[in-house]
Amino acid sequence: MAVKFASAFVPEPDNFIIDPIFSHTVDGLAMIDVNGELVLSYYSRVKKHSSTGRDGISSQLFHSCANALAEPLSIIFSYFFRTSSLPEDWLSAFVTPIFKKGDKLSADNFKQISKKSKVCKVLERIISDKSIEFALQNEIHPKEPHGFPSGRSTITNLLTCIND
Template sequence: MDVEEMWAVFTTTLRNFTKECSFKRNIVHILAKPWIDQNILRLIRHKKSIWQRYLRRKQIRDYEDHRSVSNLLSSVIANAKKNYESKLIHSKNNKKFFKYVRSALNSKVDIPLVLNSNNTPCSGPEETADVMADTFAASFTKGTHQLPPLNVDRNFLEITESTFSPAVVEAHRSALIVNSSPGADGISATVLKECAQPLSYPLSIIYARSLETSSLPSAWRNALVTPIYKKGDKYNAENYRPISLVPVVAKVCEKIIQNSVLQFALSSNLIPECQHGFLPGRSVITPA
């Protein structure tokens, strides 16, 4: 069985088990802002009740009570919003942070309207996707595949089936971020993380067969591409950059190989001391 067939069997079995073992839950979407808690909601109801009392009795004391509660409510909401934004800034959840920024700017991620080669607006989403795809593809060039020589003594790295052992696969899946978006295959990081132990063995076999045959399942080479506006004319497709969502399974495979290659390079002293970017424990500010 080749890697394409193995991946088809795996995805079909996983989807069937997910459908049989999952349950549906009704989610109530609260329209209130995230910093509005139960105490603030009670204060809002209290403010409304005072106003209704003023409308019935028309007494100046009720009006003054309403103004006092209204001013207090404004102050409490302002402080709650400030505390929420402060926690959001210092949190590690970048996805939640940028979602809040987009909502604050009232800018939704949508299909942009761009001009085609005839300098006229695209007729629909399909033509927009074609224009974006041609623009993004033109930004990439094929390399010469000629690597510089390494004039150092080193050991030889051999990536074998043991590199993709079930224990290694399970460790990488347990470290997944559950709020990351799935790729075109629709397999979420939540399922892969919660089922890391039972899925580690079949995935280790698929990874090893992929390495053995030097081939990847076609689904791993597909990505969901979203154009993100950078700056300049919004009607110009060149002013957008692509964000690709690849299958989480493929990203884990890449991470395992990347860790093996990195450990080999570090142990063989192939990375110079002046290299600070893209290394664990180092960054562009560590040279200073």
């Protein structure tokens, strides 16, 4: 099973660069403004009954301490942005196989669940949302993807194809 799961992760070469698909450039997303209120709003999105993360913090404890931790974490997150660094523990995750259906002896019948630090997940979500917001505001987000961006689904993809 470990061989099957390891095959899903492919290391990128050191000189890996994605070819740009946009014809214009904009100033980069240099800094994300993080404050206690923003961090607290993302805390509320963490599922209260999800499993314990790699850091051993339960979701219930996470929610119980949200008000007290929001401001200190916003300072820590801002530091990470300024220094372009993260704790070493946040750069890896525990991968747990979860059985889907079928033969339990076949690795193909398991999905991979990555267990990461709850605090790291909050930071990842902030970065993801702010990056998408930046891309949309600066019109550097391609119009083709459907399914993941907010307001775009497989139905909007079909409607686009029909109307073209």
